[in-house]
Amino acid sequence: GEGLETALASYGLKPHPRLRFDPLFAGTGPDAWRRRLREDDGIAPIRVSRGETGVALFDAIADEPRRPGERRVLEQHRMCFDQPRPRPDPWRSPLARLRARRQARALAAAERRVLESVDGLVCVSAGLLEACRAHARVTAPTLVLPGGAAPGGPPRPDAERDLDVLYTGKLRRDKGVHVLIEAMARLPGRRLTVVGGWPAQIRELAEHAARHGVAERVCFEGWVPPVRVRAFVERARVGVCPLTRGESVNADRYTCPLKVLDWMAAGTPVVASDVAPVRALLEAGVTGELVAPNDPDALAEGIRRLLDDRARAAAFARAAQARAEEFLWSRRGERLHGFLASLRPEAA
Known part of the structure; x- marks a missing residue:
């Protein structure tokens, strides 16, 4: 049908x-x-x-x-x-x-x-x-x-990337969006776009953002059809996969984060938690920035490095896009x- x-x-x-x-x-x-x-x-x-x-x-x-x-x-x-x-x-x-x-x-x-x-x-x-x-x-x-992941074309130049930090996907606690929001409090002037989730989850995270003083710098787009997600990915300067450790064994050991594959294929630089499922896709310091999970300070520093050093970010993105050919x-x-x-x- x-x-x-x-x-x-x-x-x-x-x-x-x-x-x-x-x-x-x-x-x-x-x-x-x-x-x-x-x-x-x-x-x-x-x-x-x-x-x-x-x-x-x-x-x-x-x-x-x-x-x-x-x-x-x-x-x-x-x-x-x-x-x-x-x-x-x-x-x-x-x-x-x-x-x-x-x-x-x-x-x-x-x-x-x-x-x-x-x-x-x-x-x-x-x-x-x-x-x-x-x-x-x-x-x-x-x-x-x-x-x-779907194949991506040539990565967009920085001048056409108007989203500082992007998260796409589910908003369960083991996905770590609450940690990402706390990291944004350590990145003054930067904005976070969150794509995905249901109204009750968004309300809870919006309250979390308000408690950390970043409500005006976090935009919740809610659920969007999968065919529209790539448009957000291509606009992002950095994509973040902040999987937690200790919230669920799935995030610790079992999952395969599709968002990481999407960002790799699109040529969007990635910052992600250093957990086994991510290491199966990304090599630290080569195809992405891996940071300690559950640590907003470490996550903020990883994001800052790629936002401030665009040459490093571009090198990671090129290597990741080549690696993504294996996962189409x-x-x-x-x-x-x-x-x-x-x-x-x-x-x-």
Whole structure:
């Protein structure tokens, strides 16, 4: 449908006759999923799903017989039961906390069953693959496949970059935007643009900015369609990925920050937290400025270095853009296609 075409277009893709998307969670449940599988007469597809959706789907259909040649592949972007640590909630009853713990245990058990039963496993980082193997007895073929980015043209000259500091993406606490706002208090005269997030998150961070005296220098754009994000990226003098340490194991070890890949591909200089997921993409002092996580002073100093030394920033951007060629969506698609093809019976 039109929504699918729009989503594909945001990645520079078009519908393909051999690619089908099943909206399995559109008001359906396990019984409906099983019926849908039985309707695929004569089809022996490679079924790919990810995250909680994939765990729920593959666990629900575990007892459904596979068609000859059918393969089930899980793509993991994080461990489903390792959620960012919530702030203490005094209004949450002991019973609600008990239910949450039981749900987490049930999800962990389902994730283990699926990891041990799928025919292929794709992880966005080496740390995530290690975690999957620690959590379950993974015997299927595996592939570490980071996220991707659309190709960028020649970087814009500084004269056309009117945004000092840019953040794009989710506004959960483990993303570290609160640390970035505190860093802005140490960068007088500089402005921060934040793209992404929902109204409640924006209100909370706007209050945080006011407490630190930078409310007038922080602009919250809210959520924008993915196809519009690149326009902000190309206008930025510095892009910042301030992932925290200790807020969630996902930020510490598992994630693959797509914003970093987007900035690299666009030729926008990057300042980022020195955590394992970032080091898999950026080399400190070569393709980006890496700083201690959770430290607004260190983050401010890293941003200042690239804002004040534009020759250094340009050198990082050129090296990062060359490195980003390895992470283009087209390259990712080629690697994923090769992996899926290797799972076919005729490839054995």
